[in-house]
Amino acid sequence: MNIVKLRQEISQIIQDEVKTENVMEAVLKYKKEEEEERKEKIVNGIRAAQDKGIVFGRPRKKIPAQFEVVYEMYVSHRLSSRSAAKMLNVAQSTFLKWCSEHVN
Structure with a gap:
């Protein structure tokens, strides 16, 4: 999302700088909350997978017999x-x- 372009489009629609800023603040707040929620889901998913015994990363090399x-x-x-x-x-x-x- 290009914030400058979005601000210009909203400004053209509303044609009031104060209202434009209020709308922009609301949009950015919503976007930030959405991002935090997404990150939280990822962290919870990783923890759930680890609790089930799923191991992340490259498998360890086996130590050879010699x-x-x-x-x-x-x-x-x-x-x-x-x-x-x-x-x-x-x-x-x-x-x-x-x-x-x-x-x-």
Whole structure:
């Protein structure tokens, strides 16, 4: 909605600046309330979906079976995190995340 164009159209119809401003205020207030209601519906829908167990976002990568062996080599300083990640065909950040989860 182009507010300037809307204001011009209303002004042409009403031909009274004070009444035009009153109508514009009412229109903008209605639009704002409508937007807030829409946002609230979205938030409620997301919460309802999460309560049903729906998970948003990208699925987690599964830790490969050879992770333990590569992890032991990494911990014993025989491999760098970059080399270990390459061996597992994952990003270095993913490998380091798995390492921190493995420790905890």
